[in-house]
Amino acid sequence: MSSRRWLVALALLAACMDPDIPDHSLVYDFSDGNGHIFHWPADRLPVRFYADPRGNMAALVQRAIGVWQDQFLYGEFRGTMVADSNQADVIVFWSDSVPPDPPPDNGPPVKACGGLSQVATDSGADSLQLAGPIHSSLSITTGVVWTPGQVEACVRRTVIHELGHGLGIIQESPDSVDIMYVTPFATFPTQRDRETVQLLYHTVPNLRPAPR
Amino acid sequence: MLISICATPAARLPGQVRIDVTAGARYTTRLVHDRIVTPFDVRAGLAPALSLSASLPLDPPWRLAGVLDVSTSNVARYDAGGGTAPITGLTTVSLGLGLARPLKPWLDGRLVLGAIKYFPADRVGLFQDGGPFFPFGQLTFDAAPPFAARQGLALELRYDIHKFTTSALRAEGFISSQVIHRLALGVRVAVRRAP
Numbered sequence: 001m002s003s004r005r006w007l008v009a010l011a012l013l014a015a016c017m018d019p020d021i022p023d024h025s026l027v028y029d030f031s032d033g034n035g036h037i038f039h040w041p042a043d044r045l046p047v048r049f050y051a052d053p054r055g056n057m058a059a060l061v062q063r064a065i066g067v068w069q070d071q072f073l074y075g076e077f078r079g080t081m082v083a084d085s086n087q088a089d090v091i092v093f094w095s096d097s098v099p100p101d102p103p104p105d106n107g108p109p110v111k112a113c114g115g116l117s118q119v120a121t122d123s124g125a126d127s128l129q130l131a132g133p134i135h136s137s138l139s140i141t142t143g144v145v146w147t148p149g150q151v152e153a154c155v156r157r158t159v160i161h162e163l164g165h166g167l168g169i170i171q172e173s174p175d176s177v178d179i180m181y182v183t184p185f186a187t188f189p190t191q192r193d194r195e196t197v198q199l200l201y202h203t204v205p206n207l208r209p210a211p212r
Numbered sequence: 213m214l215i216s217i218c219a220t221p222a223a224r225l226p227g228q229v230r231i232d233v234t235a236g237a238r239y240t241t242r243l244v245h246d247r248i249v250t251p252f253d254v255r256a257g258l259a260p261a262l263s264l265s266a267s268l269p270l271d272p273p274w275r276l277a278g279v280l281d282v283s284t285s286n287v288a289r290y291d292a293g294g295g296t297a298p299i300t301g302l303t304t305v306s307l308g309l310g311l312a313r314p315l316k317p318w319l320d321g322r323l324v325l326g327a328i329k330y331f332p333a334d335r336v337g338l339f340q341d342g343g344p345f346f347p348f349g350q351l352t353f354d355a356a357p358p359f360a361a362r363q364g365l366a367l368e369l370r371y372d373i374h375k376f377t378t379s380a381l382r383a384e385g386f387i388s389s390q391v392i393h394r395l396a397l398g399v400r401v402a403v404r405r406a407p
Contacts, residue, residue, distance in 0.1 A: 018245045022385025042297050073338040073380055074254060074289040075299035202248040
């Protein structure tokens with residue numbers, strides 16, 4: 001075969017080849033301590049979120065849904081807001097005081113707030129399932145006077161973190177730079193958060209959502 | 213030769229413009245192949261395809277052809293295990309310019325170069341940064357047996373090729389593009405025949 005024919009053959013071969021698949025292995029453990037794995041199945045999408053009507057919680061939750069949706073490329077997760085908490089899969093509320101809604105502080109992050117998500121399980125007929133909606137609460141840290149901007153920056157980070165639990169990342173990240181670290185100082189999910197939640201949504205769960 | 217065929221159309225009469233419309237269906241090869249736990253593909257479904265072409269006579273046997281091509285379908289993830297998950301709707305619009313000529317008395321050929329633009333229905337998933345556009349090349353064959361030609365009808369086979377990627381895929385680590393092959397089969401109707 002002449003060199004010209006070889007070149008044509010190589011060009012055709014290149015045209016048929018797929019791009020290299022990227023490495024998706026930058027992950028941390030997402031199951032709980034008992035090996036339970038949970039994510040919202042495709043037939044429960046979009047996941048329905050209810051936000052406390054007080055303050056700017058609805059805007060915070062809507063933003064966090066968008067942030068998590070953007071971590072997925074292939075239709076694994078979608079979320080939507082609902083106005084009735086009885087229709088919700090995930091309920092997010094202020095546990096005590098409601099902060100104002102100023103622009104977030106862009107300085108070094110501080111622990112001006114806290115969050116807690118409760119994923120209660122129940123034994124179903126044939127397997128383990130959630131007992132009901134996932135409840136996430138946010139609180140403002142007392143004892144130190146934070147600026148309203150520091151509080152706002154903290155609740156933005158923390159709502160994303162708590163919704164990460166609501167998506168199924170039950171465990172915290174061991175790395176302090178991740179949004180799913182126990183005290184989130186990241187503004188957005190890192191590549192490790194992203195690859196972890198992607199891996200979770202391609203893993204067969206052993207925990208089902210509560211029936212609607 | 214190139215100067216000659218490019219310079220000639222301006223001198224042609226509008227009455228020599230031939231306009232055709234083609235309606236059919238299009239198959240598209242996979243947009244993405246990835247593996248997270250198990251392998252999967254992202255594909256556009258079988259799509260209705262519509263094209264509008266106009267051509268002007270050049271030095272025989274050539275014609276200068278412009279083609280607008282539109283198709284719309286759903287994009288979904290197809291897991292190796294058989295599951296599917298919808299991602300969004302997708303419309304592609306391509307515009308090209310090229311040359312056409314008869315290959316046989318009953319067969320015309322056309323080669324077009326141009327650009328293709330992706331319009332996702334929603335800015336989600338791999339299209340979260342919007343729809344990209346790419347250069348593309350298209351090869352078309354129109355077969356018109358005498359009985360169909362008299363009615364201004366032809367069977368049209370269109371093949372095109374372009375590269376595909378998105379900002380979100382590049383951010384995910386896909387450093388090169390996927391080559392996309394598309395094949396459309398349709399019926400061409402002459403809306404305005406050249407004399």
